[in-house]
Amino acid sequence: MAHDGTASPTGTGNTELVRVATSEHRLARYGLIATALTFVGLFLVLPLAAVFTEAMRNGPGEFLTVLSDPETFAAIKLTLLVAGIAVPLNLAFGIAAAWAIAKFEFKGKAFLTTLIDLPFSVSPVISGLVFVLLFGSHSLLGPWLQSHGIQILFAVPGIVLATVFVTFPFVARELIPLMQEQGTSDEEAALSLGASGWQTFWHVTLPNIKWGLLYGVLLCNARAMGEFGAVSVVSGHIRGLTNTMPLQVEILYNEYNFVAAFAVATLLALLALVTLVLKSLLEMKYSAQIAASRRH
Amino acid sequence: MEVRVQNIRKEFSRFPALNDVSLDIRSGELIALLGPSGSGKTTLLRLIAGLESPTEGTVYFGNEDASRKTVQERNIGFVFQHYALFRHMTVLDNVSFGLTIRPANRRPSKADIRKRALELLDLVQLTGLEKRYPAQLSGGQRQRVALARAMAVEPNVLLLDEPFGALDAQVRKELRRWLREIHDRTGHTTVFVTHDQDEALELADRVVVMSKGKIEQIGTPDEIYDTPNSPFVFGFIGQSNILPVRVENGQLWLDDRSIGVSAPGEADGPAQLYFRPHDVELLDGGGCIAGIVVQTRRVAGTRHVELDVGGANTTVEIELPPEKATSDRSRLAFRPTRWKLFRD
Numbered sequence: 001m002a003h004d005g006t007a008s009p010t011g012t013g014n015t016e017l018v019r020v021a022t023s024e025h026r027l028a029r030y031g032l033i034a035t036a037l038t039f040v041g042l043f044l045v046l047p048l049a050a051v052f053t054e055a056m057r058n059g060p061g062e063f064l065t066v067l068s069d070p071e072t073f074a075a076i077k078l079t080l081l082v083a084g085i086a087v088p089l090n091l092a093f094g095i096a097a098a099w100a101i102a103k104f105e106f107k108g109k110a111f112l113t114t115l116i117d118l119p120f121s122v123s124p125v126i127s128g129l130v131f132v133l134l135f136g137s138h139s140l141l142g143p144w145l146q147s148h149g150i151q152i153l154f155a156v157p158g159i160v161l162a163t164v165f166v167t168f169p170f171v172a173r174e175l176i177p178l179m180q181e182q183g184t185s186d187e188e189a190a191l192s193l194g195a196s197g198w199q200t201f202w203h204v205t206l207p208n209i210k211w212g213l214l215y216g217v218l219l220c221n222a223r224a225m226g227e228f229g230a231v232s233v234v235s236g237h238i239r240g241l242t243n244t245m246p247l248q249v250e251i252l253y254n255e256y257n258f259v260a261a262f263a264v265a266t267l268l269a270l271l272a273l274v275t276l277v278l279k280s281l282l283e284m285k286y287s288a289q290i291a292a293s294r295r296h
Numbered sequence: 297m298e299v300r301v302q303n304i305r306k307e308f309s310r311f312p313a314l315n316d317v318s319l320d321i322r323s324g325e326l327i328a329l330l331g332p333s334g335s336g337k338t339t340l341l342r343l344i345a346g347l348e349s350p351t352e353g354t355v356y357f358g359n360e361d362a363s364r365k366t367v368q369e370r371n372i373g374f375v376f377q378h379y380a381l382f383r384h385m386t387v388l389d390n391v392s393f394g395l396t397i398r399p400a401n402r403r404p405s406k407a408d409i410r411k412r413a414l415e416l417l418d419l420v421q422l423t424g425l426e427k428r429y430p431a432q433l434s435g436g437q438r439q440r441v442a443l444a445r446a447m448a449v450e451p452n453v454l455l456l457d458e459p460f461g462a463l464d465a466q467v468r469k470e471l472r473r474w475l476r477e478i479h480d481r482t483g484h485t486t487v488f489v490t491h492d493q494d495e496a497l498e499l500a501d502r503v504v505v506m507s508k509g510k511i512e513q514i515g516t517p518d519e520i521y522d523t524p525n526s527p528f529v530f531g532f533i534g535q536s537n538i539l540p541v542r543v544e545n546g547q548l549w550l551d552d553r554s555i556g557v558s559a560p561g562e563a564d565g566p567a568q569l570y571f572r573p574h575d576v577e578l579l580d581g582g583g584c585i586a587g588i589v590v591q592t593r594r595v596a597g598t599r600h601v602e603l604d605v606g607g608a609n610t611t612v613e614i615e616l617p618p619e620k621a622t623s624d625r626s627r628l629a630f631r632p633t634r635w636k637l638f639r640d
Contacts, residue, residue, distance in 0.1 A: 194398065215432050
């Protein structure tokens with residue numbers, strides 16, 4: 001998720017004229033461009049196009065019928081529900097963590113920062129297994145949960161927990177450097193003018209971080225909807241109940257129901273494309289804002 | 297409002313930033329906290345504001361103990377070194393901020409807030425720029441917006457942290473004069489932090505010289521410049537010369553020569569003689585300090601002459617009228633007219 005929104009592209013219309021002495025031979029240039037394009041085409045565009053054509057193989061009518069299948073429809077609903085819970089939770093957590101880390105000094109700060117990165121460094125399968133170990137029938141909590149009729153594994157709560165865990169760092173990682181760079185003097189200024197803590201956050205801190213925040217939420221959402229590994233471990237694959245879209249794609253594909261599998265995959269691919277477009281737009285806006293804050 | 301700081305001590309993780317500092321600020325006064333970096337001047341300012349809390353000691357606003365009050369309750373105006381303007385708000389919104397966030401029962405009407413903000417922008421000579429954003433302003437303009445914003449809440453005391461630190465020399469001088477005018481017109485009790493002695497001496501009613509977390513001297517610019525009470529103040533404010541001398545029977549001796557300066561009542565023994573380059577008179581002989589001219593420089597309206605005096609290869613610099621031409625290696629004799637002795 002490394003992004004360099006601040007590194008501005010330098011290519012303008014005139015550079016070619018200026019750079020004649022250092023530019024490569026025409027053949028070399030075209031050769032390099034062609035190689036790059038071939039790779040992008042083979043490994044990125046072609047597979048994506050294949051997903052769409054497979055889904056539309058039997059025409060748009062069938063495409064829609066497949067999507068309105070009750071089980072598939074349930075998977076879409078579940079995915080939206082899980083993202084709808086996990087993203088706001090991690091939004092709130094991310095702001096709180098970034099606020100604490102960027103604006104205050106306390107013991108164990110470096111440890112907390114490292115901990116936030118943990119979900120990035122472990123395999124999603126392990127993230128799922130953690131919850132099986134915690135809440136499974138052979139765990140310490142298992143019997144207690146069972147006797148109280150609380151179902152966490154192989155149910156929506158487990159899927160939400162696994163998703164929250166995996167998407168934990170996105171918002172916080174995005175905000176910490178931004179807030180650290182902005183420092184605390186804006187907040188102190190607001191306080192000195194009589195603003196309460198909440199007013200300071202609402203009128204000063206939040207506007208200062210809004211683009212970074214949106215960016216983090218966008219990435220968090222994309223991951224929450226697309227997560228496969230961790231969710232697969234805790235979901236139990238109960239049709240129409242605990243299958244999210246990525247799991248549904250796998251099931252349909254394993255049943256040789258290619259059109260249906262690719263139709264659902266299309267939705268996920270569309271989500272990715274929309275995320276990419278929004279991300280690029282935000283990056284443009286966001287880098288301009290960062291530049292403005294540097295000038296300031 | 298008068299502000300009293302009493303026996304303040306401030307530690308940052310066991311490191312003392314301020315050590316037993318006491319200061320009385322009179323109502324309507326313009327005070328400069330002057331010192332090198334690390335002297336604790338900004339910490340003292342932030343303690344008065346309530347942005348830091350003292351490890352020990354008390355801050356009084358009038359007769360009220362303000363030490364336990366939050367920064368919001370103290371009702372101060374703080375101008376930050378880099379202004380800390382809210383970048384997503386227009387100039388007008390920045391200036392109005394302190395009033396618009398007040399609870400409904402203390403908040404003026406929208407029209408009144410706007411009127412007050414525009415008046416303040418007029419006061420700081422920014423009329424017509426109210427719709428601009430901070431990024432569209434020059435450094436000096438931002439500084440003035442920050443001041444207007446701080447004054448909008450009718451603060452008990454106005455606190456400025458290095459108000460001219462981030463500006464270029466020309467703008468600094470203009471703003472300095474202008475800040476004095478604003479102060480005289482509005483009468484706010486004002487404290488500002490600076491490391492620039494010219495700024496402090498030119499602008500302030502009284503100057504507080506600080507060093508290593510302590511107050512070295514408090515006084516009017518004249519007192520600070522003419523009668524520094526410690527070697528630090530003498531060295532930090534203006535130019536100074538230091539000569540190792542000896543006191544014998546109330547007379548000062550440099551090496552084996554009497555320099556014709558009497559210090560009645562001073563105990564015998566070694567001491568350091570401090571004097572300013574311009575507080576000297578030239579002599580033809582008798583008791584004096586004699587030196588060989590090493591270098592002369594013409595600086596604006598005076599001639600700076602560097603002299604090698606005494607055997608210890610000590611050099612001093614004195615200022616002479618420009619018409620007093622001297623050539624290198626020539627001998628010059630002088631005597632300080634205003635001086636001070638310090639002992640280790």
